[in-house]
Amino acid sequence: MISVEGLSKYYGERAAIRELTFQIASGEIVGFLGLNGAGKSTTLRILSCVLMPTEGSVTIDGLNLAEAPHEIRKRIGFLPDAPPLYDDMRVCDYLRFAAALRGVEDARMRAAVDHAVSRTGIGDYRNVRIAHLSHGFRQRVGIAQALVHRPKLVILDEPTGGLDPVQIKEMREFIRGLKGEHTVLVSSHMLSEVSQICDRCLIIHQGTLLAQGSEQQLAAELGGATAFQLELATNSDAWIAAIASVPGVTVTERTPLSDGGVTLVCASDGDSRPAVVRALVAAGADLLRLDRSAARLESVFVALTTGKREERS
């Protein structure tokens, strides 16, 4: 479905992405994973023909992006990181407009809009002005416009951004439901999201593609690296410093909990869990949970990105 060869995009002297090469088969759900500023959005904007590349070639559904961008756009539904919504329009008018732009004929218009509305669950809001919608429903309308012409390829840039946990869960289920009917490319900086939604992921860092494959494949390739999650009873800087003092261990995420505790994601070169437990006991910390398996993709991602940073430095 998508073939990308040596794709680069420069903004002046600065390379946003460098020599990306990857393929995506028809019907796959592929996650595009990277930190903020890694080059995900730039790549997706090129694939959706909003931007043109500086170098490299992109083929989508057998069409070359440089030669037939107009034809490719007919086959793509794109949701950028900020949904492209006209606040002054009603939901159904907006979807009709989006469908007509993508060449849906008048005879099929009603069915196309009805289909997009029912897929995204916005039936009760079809006559509501977009300005009056909540963030979650704005996101749904954004997805509906990407689906309204039933494109072969759906590109979603950070579709769960700003959603609450319930909406995130619904969105994940919705994206999984697109499998089969559409090829889906979804970007995220949330590892758990990509892990749960996608068949395969592409890891991008500082504009270059670090690795690609399923979660299992990537974990197998980087067997030496590990990461683990742990939960402490108190969000104490001293306890976290005790963890960080263990050689080879880095605290990569710190999420305070409502009960005063904290969840941490740590990366390490090898299995440092015994050393971390000893350090916590010595510091008098209350360790509530230590879990390695829940953070498999984290371990791959952290190992790849920190490894790359060390290489560069």
Place this chain on the structure above:
Amino acid sequence: MKRIFLLTRRELAASFRTWSGYIIVALMLAVDALLFNAYALAGPSKLSSEVLADFFGVTSGITLLGSVFLSMRAIAEERQSGTLTLLLSSPIRDREIILGKFAAGWLVLGIFLVATLPMTALVALYGRVSVGHIAAGYLGLALVAAMGFALGVLGSALSANQVVAAVASGMMVLALTTCWLLGRVSAPPLTELTTALAWWGHFEPFCRGVVGFSNLTYFVFVAAVALFGATRVLEARRWH
């Protein structure tokens, strides 16, 4: 063509779905009526045709000013709000986007011009003016509106900030206006050049009811160059 019409319809509806379209047109009409009364009708006794010529002159200035304010949101607002991505990722060509925006803005200015007809009717009712004079004047005003809005679309394509877009298009309009003043104080061959570039020199015959091919061509040419420039700016943004 179908997509240009689609975009024009959306833009036109957007202009009047909120108060902004009504307010701008109402303000333009209020200022135009004020100046019609204070300038075109005032002073020593005039022939009806002179009153009409003054009215067209005043209205051309209001039209240009209005076109700058109406056009500043054309592309800049879409870029600011992110909705331009919807257009850029859809199978609509860049020139169709520009033409759709232009057509909608021109129609809004057309509504303003139609709304000024009672003032012309007043002159016709109490004086003696030919239909040809009125038609020529309105043709000139429609051309001024086309030129002004096209320059505005170009300004709007150049910047993501609406204020900067308005300033940019205002400067372009001002430059074409200043050319007329320069033409009056400069010596040949600069006089020919500045006079040829100045919009007023090409519009003034329309005020008197005279339609000249070269004058007509001037406005079409400036509008076409501005729209072409706006299209190229939009295309260039895809590469940068």
